[in-house]
Amino acid sequence: MIFETIIGLEVHLQLNTNTKIFCGCANLFGKESNTLVCPVCLGLPGTLPVLNQKALSSAIKIALALNCQVNPYIKFDRKNYYYPDLPKGYQISQYDLPVASHGWVEIPDKQAGAPSDHRVKRINIKRAHLEEDAGKSIHDQTLNASLVDYNRTGTPLMEIVSDPDLRCAQEAYDYLTTLKLILQYLNVSDCDMEKGSLRCDANISIRPLGEQKFGVKAEVKNMNSFKAVKMALEFEENRQRQLLLSNQRVVQETRLWNEEKGMTFPMRSKEEAHDYRYFPEPDLVPFMVRESMIEEIRASLPELPHAKLERFLKEYQISEYDAQILIQDPTLSGFFEECVKRTSMIKKVCNWLIGPVLQELNLRKVNIQQIGLQTQELVNLIDKVEQGVLSNLVAKDVFKLMLDTGKTVDTIVAEQGLTQVSDDSVLEKIVEEIINDNEKVIAEIKQGKTSAMGFLVGQAMKKTQGKANPKKIGDLIKRRFENG
Ligand SMILES: [Zn+2]
Known part of the structure; x- marks a missing residue:
C-alpha cells in the first residue's frame, strides 16, 4: 500500500x-x-x-x-x-x-x-x-x-x-x-x-x-x-x-x-x-x-531573500550557485554589494567571498561585520593578485594576516617583503637551481612524462616561499626543455 x-x-x-x-x-x-x-x-x-x-x-x-x-x-x-x-x-x-x-x-x-x-x-x-x-x-x-x-x-x-x-x-x-x-x-x-x-x-x-x-x-x-x-x-x-x-x-x-x-x-x-x-x-x-x-512597518521591510536572489542574478550576472551562497547571510551579501561598487571584477569578488573569506568566517565563528574587514581592503587585495604583485597563494596568507593584525594589504606586503617575483633574471636563476637539484625528474620529463613539470614549478614555489610567479616559472621551465 x-x-x-x-x-x-x-x-x-x-x-x-x-x-x-x-x-x-x-x-x-x-x-x-x-x-x-x-x-x-x-x-x-x-x-x-x-x-x-x-x-x-x-x-x-x-x-x-x-x-x-x-x-x-x-x-x-x-x-x-x-x-x-x-x-x-x-x-x-x-x-x-x-x-x-x-x-x-x-x-x-x-x-x-x-x-x-x-x-x-x-x-x-x-x-x-x-x-x-x-x-x-x-x-x-x-x-x-x-x-x-x-x-x-x-x-x-x-x-x-x-x-x-x-x-x-x-x-x-x-x-x-x-x-x-x-x-x-x-x-x-x-x-x-x-x-x-x-x-x-x-x-x-x-x-x-x-x-x-x-x-x-x-x-x-x-x-x-x-x-x-x-x-x-x-x-x-x-x-x-x-x-x-x-x-x-x-x-x-x-x-x-x-x-x-x-x-x-x-x-x-x-x-x-x-x-x-x-x-x-x-x-x-x-x-x-x-x-x-501597519503601513509604516510594511514600508520599512527589507528586501527579502527571494527578491535579493532574483536581483543578484539579473544585476550581477553571477551563477545561481554563487548567488544562493551570498544571500544565505545578509551581512555577506551586503558586503558583496559594497565591494562591487568599487571594482568591476565581480566574479573575482564572488570567488573570494565564498572561498577564503567564508572559510575564515566559519573558522572564527563570526560574520563579516564582526571580522573587521573593510570592503576597500578586500578589493585592494584582489587588485594585487590581478596586477601580478601577489600570487593567489600568498594573497590568502596576506588575507589571514589582515584579519589577525587589522593592517592594510599595502602595509603587510611592504613589511613582509611579499611582492611576487616576476623578474626574469631572478626567476631564471631559480629555475637553474631547480633543474640541477632534480636530475631524476628531468630524465623522466625527457622521456615524455611532461606531467612532472608541475612538480618542478611546485619546487620553485617552495624555494621562494610562494613568491615566484608560477606562470612565469612554468614558461621558463618549458622553454628550457624546448631548447633541449
Ligand atoms: Zn519581569
Missing part, C-alpha cells in the same frame, strides 16, 4: 526585544538563573502586564513578510495549564484572533521536475500569534532534584503555524530553512536553535494515497536542529507506516525525539484546545492597531 505523509510545523521564535513582553525585565540569554525577574513575570498577585510595543511591531513585521493578513484587532487570551516553569498557572497567548493568518512561503519544489525548473511549492501559514515564553525546568541528576529558572519567563514569542501542506521530511527541512532566512533578514530574532531562540514542533500523520481524511497524528518535540527535525520525521513516518501495515492503530500523542537513540518516544497523550480552558485575558484591554502603523 502506498501512503502519503502529512506534516505541519509549529515554530516558536523568541523576539530580540530589549525587554520582556509584559514587563521591563531585560530579555537576555545566558545570565545567572533567576536574576532577570520581577513581580510581573514571576506572576505575583496584584501585578499587571503591559504590552511591549517593539514585540507587537516585530510580530506585524513577521506577519507582512510571510504574506499574512494582519489582524489589527489585538486581543490576548489566557491559556491555562499548570507546570512548575509557568508561575502564573497560565500563559498569555492569543486564541481565536491571532495577529496574523492566511500567509504563505515558497519552497523549492523538488518533486515537480528537474531542479533547473526553479519550480516552487507554496506552503500556507495558517496563523501566527504573539505569546509569552515559559521559564525553564532543569533536571539536576547530581542533586536528584528539579530546579527552575524564570529568566526566560515572559520572553516575547511568535508562534508560526503552517498548514499541513508538507509531504515529506525534506520539505519540512526546506520550509524551516526558508522561514529562518526570512526571519534573519527581518532581524527580529537571532534564530539560534542551540539557545532555543527558534524551536520547532512537528505534527505528522500518514494516510493511504488518495484518501481525503487525515490519519491520526503524532506531535513530535525536542528537536534541536533542522537536521534533527528531518530525522525525527523520517523515523515517525516509518513507525506509523509499520503500525498501519500490521493493522495496528496510531495513537494521538506527543512524542519526544531522542537524538542519541535516533527514535521518538511517547511523552503524553495530546491535549485538545479545550483542555486549556482559553478565555480572554482580563488584564490586557483589546485594542486596534492603526492602519498607518
Whole structure:
C-alpha cells in the first residue's frame, strides 16, 4: 500500500526585544538563573502586564513578510495549564484572533521536475500569534532534584503555524530553512536553535494515497536542529507506516525525539484546545492597531531573500550557485554589494567571498561585520593578485594576516617583503637551481612524462616561499626543455 505523509510545523521564535513582553525585565540569554525577574513575570498577585510595543511591531513585521493578513484587532487570551516553569498557572497567548493568518512561503519544489525548473511549492501559514515564553525546568541528576529558572519567563514569542501542506521530511527541512532566512533578514530574532531562540514542533500523520481524511497524528518535540527535525520525521513516518501495515492503530500523542537513540518516544497523550480552558485575558484591554502603523512597518521591510536572489542574478550576472551562497547571510551579501561598487571584477569578488573569506568566517565563528574587514581592503587585495604583485597563494596568507593584525594589504606586503617575483633574471636563476637539484625528474620529463613539470614549478614555489610567479616559472621551465 502506498501512503502519503502529512506534516505541519509549529515554530516558536523568541523576539530580540530589549525587554520582556509584559514587563521591563531585560530579555537576555545566558545570565545567572533567576536574576532577570520581577513581580510581573514571576506572576505575583496584584501585578499587571503591559504590552511591549517593539514585540507587537516585530510580530506585524513577521506577519507582512510571510504574506499574512494582519489582524489589527489585538486581543490576548489566557491559556491555562499548570507546570512548575509557568508561575502564573497560565500563559498569555492569543486564541481565536491571532495577529496574523492566511500567509504563505515558497519552497523549492523538488518533486515537480528537474531542479533547473526553479519550480516552487507554496506552503500556507495558517496563523501566527504573539505569546509569552515559559521559564525553564532543569533536571539536576547530581542533586536528584528539579530546579527552575524564570529568566526566560515572559520572553516575547511568535508562534508560526503552517498548514499541513508538507509531504515529506525534506520539505519540512526546506520550509524551516526558508522561514529562518526570512526571519534573519527581518532581524527580529537571532534564530539560534542551540539557545532555543527558534524551536520547532512537528505534527505528522500518514494516510493511504488518495484518501481525503487525515490519519491520526503524532506531535513530535525536542528537536534541536533542522537536521534533527528531518530525522525525527523520517523515523515517525516509518513507525506509523509499520503500525498501519500490521493493522495496528496510531495513537494521538506527543512524542519526544531522542537524538542519541535516533527514535521518538511517547511523552503524553495530546491535549485538545479545550483542555486549556482559553478565555480572554482580563488584564490586557483589546485594542486596534492603526492602519498607518501597519503601513509604516510594511514600508520599512527589507528586501527579502527571494527578491535579493532574483536581483543578484539579473544585476550581477553571477551563477545561481554563487548567488544562493551570498544571500544565505545578509551581512555577506551586503558586503558583496559594497565591494562591487568599487571594482568591476565581480566574479573575482564572488570567488573570494565564498572561498577564503567564508572559510575564515566559519573558522572564527563570526560574520563579516564582526571580522573587521573593510570592503576597500578586500578589493585592494584582489587588485594585487590581478596586477601580478601577489600570487593567489600568498594573497590568502596576506588575507589571514589582515584579519589577525587589522593592517592594510599595502602595509603587510611592504613589511613582509611579499611582492611576487616576476623578474626574469631572478626567476631564471631559480629555475637553474631547480633543474640541477632534480636530475631524476628531468630524465623522466625527457622521456615524455611532461606531467612532472608541475612538480618542478611546485619546487620553485617552495624555494621562494610562494613568491615566484608560477606562470612565469612554468614558461621558463618549458622553454628550457624546448631548447633541449
Ligand atoms: Zn519581569
